[in-house]
Amino acid sequence: MSDLRTLAAAFVVTLAAITGGAAVTGFVTADGAAPAPEIQNEHYVDGDAVANDTPGEATVEMESTARSQTVLVDPGIDASGGVPASPLALLGLGGGGVADRDVRPLANALIENGHEVDVYVPGATRQRPAAGPGGPGAPGGGPETALGERLADADAFVTFRTDYDEAELSAIEEFVDSGGRVIVATEPDAAFDRPGAVGLDATLDITTEPGYVYNMEENDLNYQRVYAEPTGGSDAALTEGVDRAVLPTATPVGTAAAGSDVLRPIEGSELSTTRASTEAPLLVRTDGVVMVGDSDFLSPENAARADNDALIGNLADFLVTGGQAAPGGQRAPTGPSGNRTAPSGPDGPSGNQTAPSGSQDPSGNQTAG
Template structure:
């Protein structure tokens, strides 16, 4: 037998062995498709990691019985022109399509309980009006804060004048909820300035948990660090992408990640808080937990309701109380207001 014939015979024998073995072991079926192999990895079969496809309905309720308050929301959106026709659509209300910052559960709870929700979007085309001699004219943000009782912000990059206005707002009893993200310290260089103004801080990186989580390892569970109004009715909350936060100047830890959580920058276990309170300021290391789809996870709806109560139970005393607190409004129907 020649060398070519020998090689051809060996190929035929090998091919028969492969296809025959595949047929015997079940890798090739009658329809030509291979059956899915049985998963043997324990971490895929952990019942704590199975997604809950029926989380239920979010019920955001408020307990505070106070007069109507005005809550100003900065969704962290930069206007490119004259601004959107319906700014309130930027927080998921009053418009179609996908909102840039959907916080309908919080906004709806406030509105349904008689409070007003305003949206701040800086208008690059609006020039500051000249101030009278010896007086300072507030920024666009300062004008809006003068008419507000509470402030919710997802932005961290404020200029020095705005930081001074935010500080004055808190000093006068206004309440602030600051929601940050793991990449804020890198994408917005002014974050350190706002943190210092509000006496809060963040730690680089994100928290994850491979052992127990909601849908994926970055959606960590957080539990109450102690008894506090903000955690009433909250056994555990879900934060989709959280960074550690702190209130170093005598603040209070409110929520901490559950056991088994680790920090991305160190790969070490962490118990660093994910939500803290410093008097009239609350800082949370995530902003997406306020969205409708996340409000239905765990006890997020109870947490959102508690934050709404926190915002409206303020002791706001606007500068110059007893007189106008904001810019003069134009006359209505030809008569002076």
């Protein structure tokens, strides 16, 4: 009798094991793996965070009627690395290759309004006319740097925080003191890639902060493409027609001058180094110097975002409404508008080149010939 009970108990245990295993197997094989949990990424699904990716075409216009001015651009290229046959290609002009600094919206606006765009390649030199009073060959004149020579023929200067030596910094300071206009465009990584650029900041009395500005709540296509808006007391000439600008990779900038803030990031913006909210300016002006905490906004694809085209046009006007004094402290000859006219010179052996204000590409935008 005991054997019968033992067999019955064993049968029940075996049946339970088989039934339970079949149930588990059926659950796994019938439905497959359990569905993955939904992950909420607000910066991907928020309607305010995704802007129109087809904003239209940029219309960069200038209001200034100034006589022809010469704008010198330093794209930050070392001559030892090789210079293209046409240095204007470094700015995206006159060729189909990839530009180191594609600033065609700014350059074309200047050219179309009768101004000249000249490219400076560090380390290159060009011939100059015989020195006049106080020039390189005059008593006490001393040798000029290649940059100083180029600035002597220019009315405005655009640079991307390139490293400069003491002689070049002195030439830039003299240029500004003489009434020349300067735009400095920087990037968040400039402090690491070009540590010598701090000398330029000190010369021009401008500053930068480490890190980049981002906005997870409202941005243009991604969190690093932040919106910037004019401040309450900002420079009207620089912000005319600008409700919002898009700066693709912005770093805070500043100056010691009061009331110099022009553009600040919108509400919800934060600084990468602190993860705290920031209202630090992204564009400032002090007298004849403008500093922008971004350079990519000047490219063709970004000129069409928000009011960037209006901002670029205003910066072009800023560049040509200065006019530096001639060597010796006297003002250079002026036209009816009161602005110094910049003579055109032939290209030098360095390969540095000036964009003529008359040739056009098939699109109707003037470019280098």
